[in-house]
Amino acid sequence: MTNRYFYEGTTGPWELVIGLEVHAQVISQSKLFSGAATDFGAEPNTQVSFVDAAMPGMLPVINKICVEEAVRTGFGINAEINLTSVFDRKNYFYADLPSGYQISQNDRPIVGKGHLDIELEDGTTRRIGITRLHLEQDAGKSIHDQHPEKSYIDLNRCGVALMEIVSEPDIRSSEEAAAYVRKLRSIVRCLGTCDGNMDQGSMRVDVNVSVRKPGSPLGTRAEIKNVNSIKFLAQAIDYEAERQVAILEEGGEILQETRLFDSAKGTTRPMRSKEHAHDYRYFPDPDLPPLVLDAAWVEEIRKTMPELPDAKKARLMKDYELPAYDASIIVAETETAVYFEAAVKTLKSKDPKAVKLLANWLIGDLFGALNREDKTLETCPISEIHLAGLVDQIVEGVISGKIAKDVFVRMWETGKDAASLIEEHGLKQLSDEGAILSIVDKILDENPKMVEDYKSGKDKLFGFFVGQVMKVTEGKASPEVVNKLLKEKLG
Amino acid sequence: MTNLAVKPSLKNDLIHLTLAEARRGLEEKKFSAVELTKAYLDSMGEHRHLNAYILETLEQALEQAKECDMRLAKGEGRSLEGIPLAMKDLFCTKGIQTTAASHILEGFIPPYESTVSDNLKKAGTVTLGKTNMDEFAMGSANITSYFGNVINPWKRADGKDLTPGGSSGGTAAAVAGGLAVAGTATDTGGSIRQPAAFTGLVGLKPTYGRCSRWGMVAFASSLDQAGTITRDVRDSALMLKVMAGYDPKDATSAHVEVPDFAKALELGVKGLKVGIPKEYHLEGMPEDILNLWEQGKKWLVEAGAELVDISLPHTKYSLPTYYVLAPAEASANLARYDGVRYGLRVPGKTLDELYENTRSEGFGEEVQRRILIGTYVLSAGYYDAYYLKAQKVRRLIAQDFELAYQKVDVILTPTTPSAAFALDEKPTDPVVMYLNDVLTVPANLAGLPAISVPAGFSKDNLPLGLQLIGPAFDENVLFRTARVLEDAAQFKSFLRGHAS
Numbered sequence: 001m002t003n004r005y006f007y008e009g010t011t012g013p014w015e016l017v018i019g020l021e022v023h024a025q026v027i028s029q030s031k032l033f034s035g036a037a038t039d040f041g042a043e044p045n046t047q048v049s050f051v052d053a054a055m056p057g058m059l060p061v062i063n064k065i066c067v068e069e070a071v072r073t074g075f076g077i078n079a080e081i082n083l084t085s086v087f088d089r090k091n092y093f094y095a096d097l098p099s100g101y102q103i104s105q106n107d108r109p110i111v112g113k114g115h116l117d118i119e120l121e122d123g124t125t126r127r128i129g130i131t132r133l134h135l136e137q138d139a140g141k142s143i144h145d146q147h148p149e150k151s152y153i154d155l156n157r158c159g160v161a162l163m164e165i166v167s168e169p170d171i172r173s174s175e176e177a178a179a180y181v182r183k184l185r186s187i188v189r190c191l192g193t194c195d196g197n198m199d200q201g202s203m204r205v206d207v208n209v210s211v212r213k214p215g216s217p218l219g220t221r222a223e224i225k226n227v228n229s230i231k232f233l234a235q236a237i238d239y240e241a242e243r244q245v246a247i248l249e250e251g252g253e254i255l256q257e258t259r260l261f262d263s264a265k266g267t268t269r270p271m272r273s274k275e276h277a278h279d280y281r282y283f284p285d286p287d288l289p290p291l292v293l294d295a296a297w298v299e300e301i302r303k304t305m306p307e308l309p310d311a312k313k314a315r316l317m318k319d320y321e322l323p324a325y326d327a328s329i330i331v332a333e334t335e336t337a338v339y340f341e342a343a344v345k346t347l348k349s350k351d352p353k354a355v356k357l358l359a360n361w362l363i364g365d366l367f368g369a370l371n372r373e374d375k376t377l378e379t380c381p382i383s384e385i386h387l388a389g390l391v392d393q394i395v396e397g398v399i400s401g402k403i404a405k406d407v408f409v410r411m412w413e414t415g416k417d418a419a420s421l422i423e424e425h426g427l428k429q430l431s432d433e434g435a436i437l438s439i440v441d442k443i444l445d446e447n448p449k450m451v452e453d454y455k456s457g458k459d460k461l462f463g464f465f466v467g468q469v470m471k472v473t474e475g476k477a478s479p480e481v482v483n484k485l486l487k488e489k490l491g
Numbered sequence: 492m493t494n495l496a497v498k499p500s501l502k503n504d505l506i507h508l509t510l511a512e513a514r515r516g517l518e519e520k521k522f523s524a525v526e527l528t529k530a531y532l533d534s535m536g537e538h539r540h541l542n543a544y545i546l547e548t549l550e551q552a553l554e555q556a557k558e559c560d561m562r563l564a565k566g567e568g569r570s571l572e573g574i575p576l577a578m579k580d581l582f583c584t585k586g587i588q589t590t591a592a593s594h595i596l597e598g599f600i601p602p603y604e605s606t607v608s609d610n611l612k613k614a615g616t617v618t619l620g621k622t623n624m625d626e627f628a629m630g631s632a633n634i635t636s637y638f639g640n641v642i643n644p645w646k647r648a649d650g651k652d653l654t655p656g657g658s659s660g661g662t663a664a665a666v667a668g669g670l671a672v673a674g675t676a677t678d679t680g681g682s683i684r685q686p687a688a689f690t691g692l693v694g695l696k697p698t699y700g701r702c703s704r705w706g707m708v709a710f711a712s713s714l715d716q717a718g719t720i721t722r723d724v725r726d727s728a729l730m731l732k733v734m735a736g737y738d739p740k741d742a743t744s745a746h747v748e749v750p751d752f753a754k755a756l757e758l759g760v761k762g763l764k765v766g767i768p769k770e771y772h773l774e775g776m777p778e779d780i781l782n783l784w785e786q787g788k789k790w791l792v793e794a795g796a797e798l799v800d801i802s803l804p805h806t807k808y809s810l811p812t813y814y815v816l817a818p819a820e821a822s823a824n825l826a827r828y829d830g831v832r833y834g835l836r837v838p839g840k841t842l843d844e845l846y847e848n849t850r851s852e853g854f855g856e857e858v859q860r861r862i863l864i865g866t867y868v869l870s871a872g873y874y875d876a877y878y879l880k881a882q883k884v885r886r887l888i889a890q891d892f893e894l895a896y897q898k899v900d901v902i903l904t905p906t907t908p909s910a911a912f913a914l915d916e917k918p919t920d921p922v923v924m925y926l927n928d929v930l931t932v933p934a935n936l937a938g939l940p941a942i943s944v945p946a947g948f949s950k951d952n953l954p955l956g957l958q959l960i961g962p963a964f965d966e967n968v969l970f971r972t973a974r975v976l977e978d979a980a981q982f983k984s985f986l987r988g989h990a991s
Binding site: 050053054055056057058059060061062089091093094095098099100101151153279281282283286287288289 | 582583589591596599601602603605704705706707708709711712713739740741742743819820822823826827829831832833842843846866869870871874878
């Protein structure tokens with residue numbers, strides 16, 4: 001529905017302008033300003049300290065781990081680290097916000113400008129600017145559907161550390177938005193700073209969407225919340241773009257408002273309007289002195305940064321001559337990259353062809369099987385050593401690619417390695433020309449009519465003869481040898 | 492209180508001892524901690540009309556006193572073992588109601604102990620009860636308490652009930668009236684020094700960050716500081732030693748060494764340069780206050796100090812700055828009292844109604860006024876003109892002091908512009924009431940330590956205090972200078988005669 005950059009309306013093309021605010025929950029044993037635990041799915045109100053519940057006289061104390069994770073993530077998005085940042089109080093009343101203010105960073109975030117490069121399906125790359133990353137507390141959860149009149153409050157999440165990562169309005173399509181979130185997710189996962197699970201809410205995306213005639217000033221934007229998967233993100237943007245263009249083309253006006261995405265309908269709708277527009281009355285939190293980072297400590301974090309997906313991709317392309325597409329897929333998830341690199345290590349031949357074959361098996365057959373059986377690489381029955389072993393067998397000509405598919409299924413089912421399964425089931429490829437020749441002769445003898453047809457021009461019948469040989473040898477005959485002999489015989 | 496009967500003659504002796512004297516008496520077994528505590532509990536029972544305590548913790552106090560006696564018997568008495576204290580009801584005390592003198596916290600029993608009260612407990616003190624105060628420490632006459640006003644033990648010739656000052660009026664009245672040996676207090680704009688001055692006591696506000704704020708109900712976080720109200724300067728030094736210290740639970744508490752303050756007491760002031768800021772000479776300042784200030788200068792010169800005229804040019808902006816910043820912080824600090832989790836809840840049909848009903852009924856007029864002021868000065872469109880401007884002025888006020896301390900060691904001023912006023916003379920205009928803080932507020936804005944020492948009397952024969960302001964984390968200069976004033980004024984001897 002949307003092409004690369006423009007949305008075609010009845011009055012001509014419209015440009016989509018999208019900015020994303022990603023809330024990424026920091027992986028940490030304890031909350032941003034209290035010692036309470038942060039486990040997902042715990043019994044309501046069991047992970048709440050006196051600070052989280054805003055008891056009188058309680059004070060916040062910054063959790064150093066969360067600061068470190070924010071700095072690491074800052075480096076991950078190629079951003080400048082601000083050695084001095086300030087925590088502010090964002091004031092508003094709500095039942096799941098015990099203190100009546102959220103501690104956030106308004107004017108002076110811990111991380112400043114950065115960027116991400118995203119790869120699109122057509123093979124192009126675009127750079128998306130990042131405005132800032134700041135640390136803030138999450139609020140608790142209000143539960144409205146358990147009682148006809150009452151609401152229940154769960155404060156487990158209250159005070160959990162979030163990194164809010166704000167993009168520039170540089171994104172121009174739902175595809176780019178999805179690629180941006182995927183890229184960001186792969187980075188935080190690679191760094192181990194956020195688990196990136198959108199379905200559990202540990203990564204949440206608010207989307208600002210507006211449309212304009214190309215070259216015009218920015219249009220009025222709507223903010224869409226409640227988007228909890230990348231698929232929904234794209235749906236929400238496409239729906240919203242269509243909605244806004246329709247309104248504008250009918251001469252209407254876009255309201256600056258917050259809208260909720262309804263995943264069942266694939267539409268957005270305005271949030272129940274709160275009568276009072278919020279004035280958050282930000283001011284520096286007097287309980288927390290400015291956060292001053294030691295430059296040497298920050299440098300230490302930079303030095304210990306793991307290899308990031310972009311660098312890893314470049315290295316895989318260079319070292320193994322992998323195509324960009326394969327490399328992107330392999331580096332998208334840290335687990336995949338780790339699996340792949342471990343497999344390469346045990347591969348007997350590091351020839352680019354062998355490595356590419358390994359990549360094919362990983363991205364194709366293995367991912368297919370994992371998806372089918374709802375498994376992950378962690379629970380995968382085929383280890384990286386075994387997958388490399390299978391590729392070895394193919395490269396060395398012990399089995400054909402076709403037999404390999406069979407061996408792969410047996411490996412999946414038994415957890416055994418390729419070599420022993422080939423041995424056990426006698427799947428070794430038949431390459432002895434003499435043995436194959438006698439089979440070829442027999443088949444040609446048995447099918448004189450076919451031979452005659454072939455010789456009179458029905459080239460397609462060549463495949464029939466190959467098939468017959470394979471059938472007799474149960475697929476074990478070396479396809480190369482069979483082809484060679486048949487060509488000789490049939491002239 | 493017949494069950495608590497202590498021989499009247501002994502009781503009269505006991506309830507007028509200083510902390511140091513009481514501690515020596517306990518150590519020398521002249522009386523027991525239980526006897527000492529009973530004397531105070533008895534006295535508390537006799538002086539309920541002062542309304543100094545919101546809650547008397549009789550049973551716990553006797554329990555603690557018994558334990559103290561066991562330790563003392565074994566010769567294991569800690570530094571303040573057996574000393575009965577008044578605890579301002581702003582400090583959260585585990586298992587004991589803590590209200591900040593507000594209806595909104597009535598019945599609230601904290602499941603934790605504030606760092607300051609815990610430090611005191613661990614030094615062996617006995618808590619007699621939770622003292623009355625202005626609601627959330629907002630006030631200068633102790634008349635905003637939900638639990639009623641406090642009456643000053645001191646009387647004027649006309650016999651009218653006087654204010655003990657505020658916000659720590661309950662502790663001041665208790666210590667002056669023989670209802671506690673000493674007490675904890677807090678000071679955001681003068682809430683320790685002004686009541687101490689009004690009741691003839693020593694009131695110390697330490698450097699911001701010297702004592703942990705953890706577990707102390709917050710009024711204005713960047714200004715609040717715990718301190719002491721005591722019968723003499725030595726007691727203040729002894730108490731502060733125990734209360735102070737770095738607390739990892741308070742990010743604003745200072746990571747600095749806590750000296751043995753008592754050692755500074757007898758150093759004298761010879762060679763010290765004492766700054767006299769001209770801006771503290773207010774227009775229309777009463778003669779008795781000016782005379783007291785002159786007397787103070789004379790005493791210090793006689794003891795070998797040198798007077799230096801100084802200027803703190805931004806002083807006149809202190810009060811307006813304070814009344815922007817303190818309410819701003821308070822408006823956020825008090826947002827947690829919403830009727831959802833603890834304290835008062837007045838139901839409503841919607842969440843907003845619950846908030847409105849609870850907070851309208853739970854907060855008194857002065858607290859509501861300051862929440863409104865604070866909300867206003869932080870609002871979009873007003874933030875720059877009020878809050879941000881006030882922050883800049885605050886910086887300038889602090890700079891005034893920094894420059895002054897390049898030339899002087901300590902600054903001498905009066906503590907208050909007047910003596911205690913009668914409760915029926917209280918100003919009806921809140922701004923006039925705010926003027927009570929005019930001499931004390933600058934030290935809070937600059938985060939500096941300051942002490943009020945009783946030094947003389949008003950024309951109505953009521954106590955007056957002199958204030959000393961020191962450089963950050965130099966409480967020692969306050970103690971040694973205050974000791975000289977105390978010695979010269981011979982004020983101690985009056986306490987026993989006047990406390991009713």
